[in-house]
Amino acid sequence: MQWAIVLLLAIVAPLLPGWTVFLLSVALAKALVVLGIGLLMRGGLVSFGHGMYYAAGAYGVAFAMKLMGIREALVLAVLGLVAGGLLASVLGMLLARYRGLFFAMLNLALSMMVYGALLKFYWVTGGTDGMAVRQATFGGFVPPAGLLRVAYFYLSLGVVAIVVSMAHRLVRSPMGYLLRALRDNEVRVNYMGGWVEQTIYRVYVLSGGLAGLGGSLVVLNVGHAVPDFAYWSQSGEFVFVALFGGYGHVLGPLSGSILFEFVRSYAYKVSPYTWQLLLGAMLALVILFLPEGLWSLVERRMARRDRWGWSWRPSS
């Protein structure tokens, strides 16, 4: 299934207008962040601060270019992953102990500190101007101007394909189930000898890494890292999309992210002052009528055909 979608996107992309390809690339990259947030949500944890890892990836790329002269796209993407993961591995030591509102708000608080730091240390980070990111190279080559967008798109698509299939394995693995189990009943996990904090910590670092990866891919596409990447409204948007697309399935974040980017940019064009109204209404409808997200529509169809293969929701 995910491969069919990847193939479809890969084939149609070069035929689409440039701005559509750009929008798709950004949506795919952001889907990685949403996927990470969705994994946490499976454990019952909502983070309103993942913008900081997203920013860590973006600024990681900017610094790697500026200070180390690294321009290879794939290397930069990996550096973004590492930057997000590293920051999460430090903050996760504190956060893995918290649940519910405390977890959500602590993430928010920490992300505001990151945002503040990006503004404050302007002689390093460029302050509100941010940092420019130059064109990346692919295997040492700079793609010709007309193909750059498509090259970035294929990079994002490739990364997303790999990450989605790995996430798909993860959610069906013991660790994926433990995440759901601890959301349901932490006491029981302890009484089975399972380690709740450790599991949360690992997933948290993973989600931070994915956010960093997403940030690095976005910044390559847009060519500019700004503090807004870490701003709370950006973090909120990721949570929004996770709910919108649905985090019960690994393809939920992907479809949600693509739809979100397109609706936003179309609605903005048609009606610059009411696009939030439209998006809000759409999310409200999804929450009311499809509480497990847009993707659950597709899943319901699939469930009839293939009971065990695809759905990871309980069969009840």
Place this chain on the structure above:
Amino acid sequence: MGVVLETVELTKYFGVVKAADGISVRVEEGELVGIIGPNGSGKTTFLNLITGYVRPARGSIWYRGKDITGLSPRVVTRMGIARSFQIPQLYGGLTVLENMLVALAIRAGRSGEFWRPLQEDARLEEAMQTLSEFGLEGAAAQGVSSLAEGERKLLDVALSFALKPRLLLLDEPTSGVSVKDKFEVMDRLVRVLKSSGVTTVFVEHDLDVVMRYAERVLVFQEGRVIADGPPGIVLSDAEVKSAIVGTG
């Protein structure tokens, strides 16, 4: 026959309530011990103390020669003490089978594994095997929230049994089971426990059940053990009877 569990002067007050008031008990390998006592006499607290959910104010807990006082439930469970709960503690969003598979994966130390599926053949087989020992194989694909209370109770016991503990603590394993099924469920349970040889302590409200299945009974009252011995002797004691019937 070694001593599996020994508590020394375990004490815990909740405000003025004496939930544990100097409990000294010794359980030998392979024993099947029943605990009886009126509501609020400290039976559940005793299990909570042993498993590290509640810390004693005074006293110590020894498991197979090791001092386990103050260890966390996770560590205590890893050492080989499993328990079931008065109110079943299950994973409400998972099926019966998935609940069991999670228990088996954790027991095997595989809960950090993220690459292979939870539903591996060998694990599935053991899960179904264990479920059928408890008569739950028919409900395997059911979500646990749709189970009857008696079945939830049984699954809770089955999950702790699946951890292959050396000491099993059961908190009122038949409390949600209807009166007419009670003995059938206990028959099955005791058969499974006996064939595995696991040392078991079970809390039970029902005098008849304790009489019939326990090899030894501890009578709790206001956080103290007021009698300890074979059920036939202990439960015919007039003072014990009035303690249980009077307040319970």
